[in-house]
Amino acid sequence: MNNYQLKINKLAKIIQEPIINNQVKEINKIIETINQHDVLDRRPVDLGLAPNELDEIQRKNFQSKRVAIEQINNLLNNFRSFLSRYYGIWSLPNLETVHLLKSEFDLKKGLEIMAGNAYWSKALTQANVKMIASDSFTWAQGSKTGQNNFYPTQKLDAISSIEKYDDVDFIMCAWAPNFGDSDCQVLDTYRKCCDLKQTKLFFVGEKNGATNTAQFWQKAHQIKSKKLLKVNQSFKSFDFIDEKIFEIK
Structure with missing residues (x-):
């Protein structure tokens, strides 16, 4: 086990609360799946304690456990941060979502x-x-x-990739940085190279939040559809970041 897992499992044993035990069990399952280079079947359960849940657990426990409860809640809330540092993963796809994405949009070949x-x-x-x-x-x-x-993964920047691979059904970008102008460059290049080919463009992230720049969200034309709503119902965020899949024009 890595240090993060050792800490949360140790704290869970000290606290012995079902809601915390279930979340720690879920995290262990996610990490095991990633270690096997596999993908989750479905989205993870919600992680972290809501303020009312935290208050209730603290009221039920002795003072000696309150520090441990605060520590584990902080670790649960920062699971995505752990994944980014330890695995280079910012976003957790699942098989239910990607199968829906494929079937709803008839996807056959894509460029990430x-x-x-x-x-x-x-x-x-x-x-x-x-x-x-x-x-x-x-x-x-x-x-x-x-x-x-x-x-x-080919060593090729986003603009060169879009220009080189012009025979794909869709382009996907997960968790573009919220600084610089690379996301706007992608949008400009897509509109120049792909718009008439009906190539779809998907961004995964949080609107006006953790991903992409403010300029991007001002320039982007978001396409809302029942198909995408259905896909996103299987991709509800597991933490406080309001992560979704966006179709952009």
Whole structure:
């Protein structure tokens, strides 16, 4: 077990609360799945304690346990941060979501840009979608997770990838940075190269929040549909970040 797991499992044994035990069990399952280079069947359960849940648990327990309760709640709330540091994963796809995405939008071949460790490409491949993953890997120079790809990934920046691979059904970008202008460049290049080909563009992240820049959300034309609503119902965020899949024009 890694240090994060050791801490939450130790604290859970001290506290002995069913709601905490269930969440720790879920985290252990997620980590085991990732370690096997596999993908979750369904979205994770909600992680972290709501304020009323935290208050209730603290009232039920002795003073000696209150520090442990606060510590484990902090760890539960920061599970996504752990995944990013330890695995280079910011977003957790699941098989139910990628199968729905494939069937609702009739996807056959896709390009993942800014793929990082290409966990979304791994998931989509398991839904029998042919994927090409690419990343500039500039971030990987200072990251221990930079060589731990879940799917073969070409060293190619997002703009060059869009220009090179013009025969795909869709382009996907998960968790674009909320600084710089790379997301706006992607949007401009997509509109220049792909708009008339009816290539779909999906971004995974949080609108006006953890992902993408304010300029991007001002420029992006969001396409809302019953199909995407159905997909996102299987992809509800497991933490306080309001993560969704967006179709952009």
